[in-house]
Amino acid sequence: MSTAPRTQHADPSKEAARRRTFAVISHPDAGKSTLTEALALHAKVISEAGAVHGKAGRRGVVSDWLEMEQARGISITSAALQFEYDDCVINLLDTPGHADFSEDTYRVLAAVDSAVMLLDAAKGLEPQTLKLFDVCRHRDIPVITFINKWDRPGxxxxxxCDEISERIGLRPMPLTWPVGEAGHFRGVLDRESGEFVGYERSDGGAHLARENRLTADEAASEVGAEWDRAVEESELLTESGGDLDTEAFHAAVATPVLFGSAVRNFGVGQLLDLLVRLAPQPAARPDTRGTPRALDAPFSAFVFKVQTGMDPAHRDRVAFARVCSGEFERGMVATHAATGKPFATKYAQHMFGQQRDTVETAYPGDVVGLVNATALGVGDTLYEGKPAVEFPGIPSFAPEHFAVARTSDPGRAKQFRRGVEQLAQEGVIQVLHSEVRGEGAPVLAAVGPMQFDVVTQRMESEFRAPIKLERLPYQVVRLVGDRNQSAALRTHNSEVLERRDGVTLAVFTDNIALRSLVRLNPDLDLRHLVADAE
Incomplete structure (x- = not known):
């Protein structure tokens, strides 16, 4: 149903064909936010690129908007950017690069159709990159590889390319090949056209780099030996099966490879063109029964992220929903699958970093920000019409770090409880409770310790409820299959905690403590926490 008469709009299937929804993944410091900004610059949706700290007085990157992100020069939250390019609608989801926030990245990867894997030319595949790629492989997400920082030694x-093949099992298919070694970047050989693409440096990378194209004969004459070497290596790639195979890319067994420098805007245009030309468009998404939801079925979407504090003036709460089918129209009333209750969509926005525009319609592949969506949580489904539909939820990672949180100001106890609950709903932190500690001392559980820094900063700045954290010595967590066994699990080296979704967990100081307890109580029903990210 809808709050207003519906008008005839575009065919959802045709609109979906125009969408390209992808995430940028990388190890910290590989240049992910810089690449995100460079893509927006090439699409001409911003006029000038700035460094993460607002270099030379320019504004900072559009996707890093939290105070901690700007201060530390890293991405902590995921960000959604939407813009048009070459008659396509680009939905670009920037993700946290730091390993401590891999759970947020995992949620984003549940909402995309492809990914751009960014590698540092000097470092290659790093641990966090490998972990994120494993998630892509598990979900059969096609990956494009952009080897960055070729303007520096590497x-x-x-x-x-050999490392990509050997360590992650993807067949590299370079579409461009560098002319000049890393640190002495002359340009690239366009392997499809056979042309040389040279770049002219712009002023600190703030504006688009001018491209100069030469034929193979012109490049041989003007560039010389470095061109000849690039041609020879390109021929070797062809002989070894390194030419483009679109079907292998879509099957997630091969990866197109591009070389460039995001900070210099070298090669970024080719990446954007490649995404438009080859990246998969939205497809029917399976529901919890495994039945694909047709693109032209009535509206449906799932929430993959919840964020507060994006608008400091209002402290509102935004639920990011990926449209899976049909047409979203602002003002429509959808059904919240988890409760069966109606959900009004009066306040719906497209995001461009922290900037917002009201969205009237959206189609499969689009990301819509639903404002003040207090009823929605990560993994929830919205749908219109009948029959009901629900998409698979997004599992949590097993936490590895624990700390007791207490308010520093007893007079702010109400704000403390509200803030902790809000951050738990967003997925910033997992919140656990124990009968022994009481409601005033929840246990915060994190994948990485920097999550505690985010909680501390946001509790003080957003909720005006400063907190004290007491780190706990636990390193191992297990799911308790039988709650009646809880008494046996409370020892000086272990504790029983309840998660907000009703799951009972047992935490241990180390594996020795776990094995000792199991040896004494062989009937204990303890299970590993298994997320499908693993």
């Missing part, structure tokens, strides 16, 4: 191009 490793050989063939060596980096």
């Amino acid at each position: 490793r050989e191009a063939l060596q980096l």
Whole structure:
């Protein structure tokens, strides 16, 4: 049903064909936020790029908007950017690069159709990159590889391609090949056209780099030996099966590879063109029964992220929902699958970093920000019409760090409880409770310790409820299959905690403590926490 008469709009299937929804994943410091900004610059939705700290007086990157992100120069939250390019609608989801926030990245990867894997030319595949790629592989997400920072000293191009093949099992298919070794970047060989693409440096990378194209004969004459070497290596790639195979890319067994420098805007245009040309469009998404939801079925979407504090003036709460089918129209009333209750969509916005525009319609692949969506949580489904539909939820990671949180100001106890609950709903932190500690001393559980820094900063700045954290010595967590066994699990080396979704967990100081307790109580029903990210 809808709050207003519906008008005829575009065909959802045709609109979906125009969508490209992807995430940028990388190890910290590989240049992910810089690449995100460079893509927006090439699409001409911003006129000037700035460094993470607002270099030379320019504004900072559009996707890093939290105070901690700007201060530390890293991405902590995921961000959604939407813009049009070459008659396509680009939905770009920037993700946290730091390993401590991999759970947030995992949620974003549940909402995309492809990913851009960013590698540092000097470092290649790093631990966090490998972990994120494993999630892509598990979900069969096609990956495009962009080897960044070729304007700085680094490793050989063939060596980096070999590493992709050997360590993650993807067949590299370079579409461009560097002319000049890392640190002496002359340009690239466009392997499809056979042309040389040279770049002219812009003023600190703030504006688009001008491209100069030469034929193979012109490049041989003007560039010389470095061109000849690039041509020879390109021929070797062809002989070894390194040419483009679109079906292998879509099957997530091969990866197109591009070389460039995001900070210099070298090669970014080719990446954007490649996404438009080859990246998969939205497809029918399976529901909890495994039945694909047709793109032209009535509206449906799932929430993959909840965020507060994006508008400091209002402290509102935004639920980011990926449209899966049909047409979203602002003002429509959908059904919240978890409760069966109606959900009004009066306040719906498209995001461009922290900037917002009211959205009237959206189609499969689009990301819609639903404002003041207090009833929605991560993994929830919205749908219109009948029959009901629900998409699979998004599992939590097993936490590895624990701390007791207490308010520093007893007079702010109400704000303390509200803030902790809000951050738990967002997925910033997992909140656990114990009968022994009481409601005033929840246990915060995190994948990485920097999550505690985010909680501390946001509790003080957003909720005006400063907190004290007492780190706990636990390192191992298990799911308790039988709650009646809880008494046996409370020892000086272990504790029983309840998660907000009703799950009972047992935490242990280490594996020795776990094995000792199991040896004494062989009937204990303890299970590993298994997320499908693993």
